Amino acid sequence: MLIDWFTVVAQVINFLILVWLLQRFLYKPIVNAMQTREEKIASQLRDAEKQKTEAEAEAVKFRVAHDQLEQRKQELLKGAENEAETLQRRLTEEARHEIETVREKWQQALRDEQRAFQSDLTKALRQEVFSIARGVLADLAGVDVQARMATMFIRRLEKLDAEERAKLNLIVTADGKAPVIRSAFELSPAVREAIERAVAKLEPADTLQGVQYEITPELIGGIELAANGRKVSWSISDYLLSLEQRVQQLMARRTKIDEQVE
Amino acid sequence: MHLSPDQVVLWQNGVVKLNSTIITTWGLMLILTICSWLITRKLSTSIKISPWQNLLEIIVVSVKQQIQEVGLAEPAKYLTFLGTLFLFIALSNLCTLLPFYEPPTGSLSTTAALAISVFVAVPVFGVLESGVRGYLRTYLEPTWLMLPFNIISELTRTLALAVRLFGNIMSGSMIVAILLTITPLIFPIFMTLLGLLTGMVQAYIFSILATVYIAAATETQKERAGESGASPYQHFN
Numbered sequence: 001m002l003i004d005w006f007t008v009v010a011q012v013i014n015f016l017i018l019v020w021l022l023q024r025f026l027y028k029p030i031v032n033a034m035q036t037r038e039e040k041i042a043s044q045l046r047d048a049e050k051q052k053t054e055a056e057a058e059a060v061k062f063r064v065a066h067d068q069l070e071q072r073k074q075e076l077l078k079g080a081e082n083e084a085e086t087l088q089r090r091l092t093e094e095a096r097h098e099i100e101t102v103r104e105k106w107q108q109a110l111r112d113e114q115r116a117f118q119s120d121l122t123k124a125l126r127q128e129v130f131s132i133a134r135g136v137l138a139d140l141a142g143v144d145v146q147a148r149m150a151t152m153f154i155r156r157l158e159k160l161d162a163e164e165r166a167k168l169n170l171i172v173t174a175d176g177k178a179p180v181i182r183s184a185f186e187l188s189p190a191v192r193e194a195i196e197r198a199v200a201k202l203e204p205a206d207t208l209q210g211v212q213y214e215i216t217p218e219l220i221g222g223i224e225l226a227a228n229g230r231k232v233s234w235s236i237s238d239y240l241l242s243l244e245q246r247v248q249q250l251m252a253r254r255t256k257i258d259e260q261v262e
Numbered sequence: 263m264h265l266s267p268d269q270v271v272l273w274q275n276g277v278v279k280l281n282s283t284i285i286t287t288w289g290l291m292l293i294l295t296i297c298s299w300l301i302t303r304k305l306s307t308s309i310k311i312s313p314w315q316n317l318l319e320i321i322v323v324s325v326k327q328q329i330q331e332v333g334l335a336e337p338a339k340y341l342t343f344l345g346t347l348f349l350f351i352a353l354s355n356l357c358t359l360l361p362f363y364e365p366p367t368g369s370l371s372t373t374a375a376l377a378i379s380v381f382v383a384v385p386v387f388g389v390l391e392s393g394v395r396g397y398l399r400t401y402l403e404p405t406w407l408m409l410p411f412n413i414i415s416e417l418t419r420t421l422a423l424a425v426r427l428f429g430n431i432m433s434g435s436m437i438v439a440i441l442l443t444i445t446p447l448i449f450p451i452f453m454t455l456l457g458l459l460t461g462m463v464q465a466y467i468f469s470i471l472a473t474v475y476i477a478a479a480t481e482t483q484k485e486r487a488g489e490s491g492a493s494p495y496q497h498f499n
Contacts, residue, residue, distance in 0.1 A: 003370050
């Protein structure tokens with residue numbers, strides 16, 4: 001017989017004991033632990049969901065704040081840029097103006113210097129030219145030239161018109177002094193006689209008190225009849241003075257034109 | 263050479279005796295209980311758990327899933343009984359790997375005891391679920407003409423449960439023992455492995471059939487209430 005009934009009964013009891021033991025030590029604790037864990041996980045998930053919602057709300061809030069900050073930053077930047085641009089423009093304008101002023105001053109100084117230099121040059125040149133001319137003419141003026149000079153002077157006297165003669169005449173008679181004949185060199189007797197004859201033709205013989213002679217080297221070459229401030233002359237010095245005045249007038253006109261051009 | 267470990271009697275006093283089957287069963291009970299106690303002694307309820315706890319949880323959850331799949335809506339009620347059936351048979355068969363071990367499931371007394379337990383558990387669960395009248399009415403389904411057949415079916419399936427498990431395990435052990443005498447090298451190892459597989463399959467079949475019987479006894483009420491669908495019992499009988 002394969003079945004032993006005592007063993008069957010014993011095994012049934014054993015099995016029931018085992019069921020109780022496993023219920024006590026295995027299923028109950030495990031099921032409880034799983035249930036607790038499931039509840040815990042569910043609770044954590046709920047918490048996580050809640051935190052996520054809160055975090056999202058926070059994120060939205062922060063994003064808005066960030067956007068506002070960004071906008072404010074942009075505005076400030078734009079303002080600063082505008083300000084900087086204005087300042088730059090103003091400074092550039094000022095610098096340009098200053099440069100312009102400095103340039104103007106510099107140009108003015110340059111012009112002044114140029115003018116002064118031109119003036120100095122002109123003066124020096126003129127003096128040199130006249131000095132040379134005087135020298136040359138003084139060297140040339142000699143006794144032979146005197147006769148020619150006397151002739152020219154006499155012709156001058158003869159060419160005096162009535163009004164000029166009257167003035168000369170008036171002067172001669174007014175102060176009562178004899179007219180002075182000035183020359184750079186000692187006049188020869190022939191020349192003196194010819195001059196006296198010419199003077200005599202200007203005035204009646206009774207009013208003429210005679211003629212005085214003076215040597216004046218400044219005349220360079222030539223003869224001068226002076227009577228109380230008035231004079232009739234023919235001299236190289238006169239020509240030179242006249243030339244000098246002419247040159248000065250020319251230079252003045254040139255300077256004026258330059259200034260207008262600038 | 264003996265067919266059943268019942269025949270190895272260690273102590274006897276009249277009818278009362280301690281044979282290999284009972285002793286081995288105690289050993290298995292001890293192992294199961296001590297292991298369970300060791301693991302569940304410090305269970306973690308946090309997300310981080312020990313591997314052993316994880317293993318136990320997998321077993322428990324799998325058993326519950328199996329019960330649910332067969333058609334019992336509340337697996338927690340039946341977990342203890344069906345889970346213990348499976349664990350005891352599985353461990354008993356698994357230990358065939360050990361030398362000089364004779365599985366208690368290779369004894370017809372043990373398988374008969376388990377089958378009797380199922381035979382009793384089915385009406386108990388049925389009555390608990392549907393009441394005495396409700397349960398008894400299941401014997402008259404689908405017509406009263408089926409009453410004798412239903413009663414015969416109830417008895418024969420219990421017998422079948424006991425003999426199926428016994429036959430498979432006993433034959434496995436016998437084949438290995440015989441092969442050891444004929445070809446002592448290598449070949450018995452494969453047969454042992456095959457026996458192991460058979461043992462696991464038998465543990466599964468035994469407990470799933472018990473579940474199906476219980477499900478058939480408790481589902482009848484719902485079927486009468488008009489729910490369509492074939493009874494799981496019809497698939498497995």
